[in-house]
Amino acid sequence: MGESLTLHTGVKKEKEDTIVWFSGPDDKVLAQLNGKPGSVKTYQSDVSLNKENGSLTIPNVSSIDSGVLILEIFNPNKQTFLKKFNIIVYDPLPMPQITRISKCELLCSVLNVRRVTLSWYNGTSLISSTSASDSHINLSLPLEQEDKNNNNNYSCVANNSIRNQTKHLDPLQSAVDGCSPEPRNVIWVILPLSVLLVIGFVFCT
Known part of the structure; x- marks a missing residue:
């Protein structure tokens, strides 16, 4: 948090490439680089796009920047290139x-x-x-x-x-005294000797 984050395309840009960065899940366009270097459009004030290679930079990232960013590279002579970035930004962790x-x-x-x-x-x-x-x-x-x-x-x-x-x-x-768990109450039942003898006789037959 508070630092800048740069996302690279991972591919070498060609003159015919159109590079578009989206934020998911609504596919909102963040920035676009059309054809030759120098033709850059940004649709969000706090991002910038490198004119030479199409890398996207987000300054002062915070947890609200967490989410999915989508990169699409269009070239009339090639198949469209698609790449997703799953971004998780953590806030500073306070001391308990x-x-x-x-x-x-x-x-x-x-x-x-x-x-x-x-x-x-x-x-x-x-x-x-x-x-x-x-x-x-x-x-x-x-x-x-x-x-x-x-x-x-x-x-x-x-x-x-x-x-x-x-x-x-x-x-x-x-350092606290008297905080041990209280012992369970135990109830002792004392029966007459004659009753004990009868119970023993019943269980032995």
């Missing part, structure tokens, strides 16, 4: 932020993200994760914290296909 929302619960968050997965880890073990779709959203993931005596090493990781950001839980945040 960890906050405490109760004595035993933490919340990890990243703001205004798309195509991002947010995960909690204990050391190298994955605890839980959630993902953002193609729409920009605020993504958050809670964690039920365990007692500090369990030597937990929590971290929250935000990642996409090209990079990741890791936020480790501060030792002061991690």
